[in-house]
Amino acid sequence: MPETAPARPFFEVKDLRITFHGRDRVTEAVQGATFRFAEGETVAIVGESGSGKSVTAMALTQLLPPHVTKVSGEVNYQGKNLLTLPAREIRKYRGKEIAYIFQEPGTSLNPVFTVGSQIAEVIKIHLPGEKDPKARAIRFMDLVGIKDPAKRYGSYPHELSGGMNQRIMIAMALACEPRILVADEPTTALDVTIQKQIIDLLADLKKRLGMSVILITHNFGIVKGFADQVVVMFRGKIVEQGRTEDILANPKHPYTKALIGCIPRLGQKVDRLPTIDHDQLALAESQAKG
């Protein structure tokens, strides 16, 4: 029950700030992001390329390269601030407590190992007590809807389709039963039909395993019916957040309205699709700031 705001939220990001230090300039990629969610809840972070949504996701478990990024603020989980944990400590969270799936299954998998052995590898690292990592890998391949998983265990990534490889990535992320799954544009490179299958699969798994999902996307189309909460990011700032049905029914910020409006709807032909006027929005933002 997020409305009652328990004393200690399940997961909380507080005033997260991320800056990139390039050779001759400093970029403020995220400028103070705050959000929280309860166990089992799904949060969608929606924004365009460059809005800071992906780096926010990566910062949660210190995945950003430390020598060029500065991260401040808090990521509170299980009574600890994940941002300040030493490398040895954070590794225990990464993959096991908080697992990731990324956009391109093709490039995220190692081409020279079988897909099954790559899942088993993750299990060996995070669950050293597991006696039969192969059986566990096959069980999770089955769970994500791969037919004949025992046979597919020995397939190489190039022998499977993009949608199948994404299922492998999901199986790999889920094999250690994380409590939080971070899905960074998990369907963007896939056909719409496969996209629907993957989102339906994630929704089903989330329910069955009781885990939370942080979905990173540019597409409001996949948020409805999947996410409980929406966080809208624009140029490194959260411009709007709330319950998904409220935001979709009644978006307040012009950027949110534009993001929802720009998706073509079946059977509702318009002469021009609404687009996002970045200069106008930036102007509005700077005026709002005063």
Place this chain on the structure above:
Amino acid sequence: MPALLQVRDLLVHYPLSSGFLRRRTGVVKAVDGVSFEVPAGKTVGLVGESGSGKTTIGRAIVKLAPITGGSISFKGEEIANLTRDEFRPWRKKIQMIFQDPYNSLNPRLTIFGILAEPLEIHFPEMSREARRRKCAELLTDVGLPSGHLDRYPHEFSGGQRQRIGIARALAVEPELIICDEPVSALDVSVQAAIVNLLRDLQKRHGFAYLFIAHDLAVVEHISDHVLVMNHGKIVEQNSSEEIYLHPQHDYTRRLLDAVPKL
């Protein structure tokens, strides 16, 4: 009057070979008897999943894929059996826009270099100043500042690069542009802007599009007529309104179902 482009019973079969002697062991029927027309100045959408053969059709028309059989006629003239050299004059009339704006522009050429290349080939008599003027116009045409001619592709975002790809297609004043998944690698917001641009350009210049994509919502939005493709065959074709209102084929219904409802 015949349609601008007429495709009849097009076949693109790839031999499958295996073993040490690379013996023929079968064929993949990428395109298996496809017929359709693209009228001048109109947009025909070609929708289907990965592997349906939709991209191969586009590539076969411009000789980027080998044709096994059937006929392709452009303005009433048969072009299916031309050699690459014989096809050159047609290349000017039929242009292509590709999916990936990151890999379809030569990173070592400036924008001027990229846009001038087709002009040098198809309008060799044009002076350098005239080419530069023309390239600047092209940039303005696709909504980019004309002063960006001397920049390199890496200085542009994905949406801007796709605009450059469109400008390159426009350079030779084509009559048909084949758009192969032109927006599927872009953010939805940028996608909307590119779709609007394509429609504006069509109104201004009057060319026809063969618009290839997997997303039926985008295809339905931009097209006058829609072809639905599955396993190398067109399973249904109709006006975009009819495809949406009265889909006849199960596969079309599946594609419609997959579109997220907002």
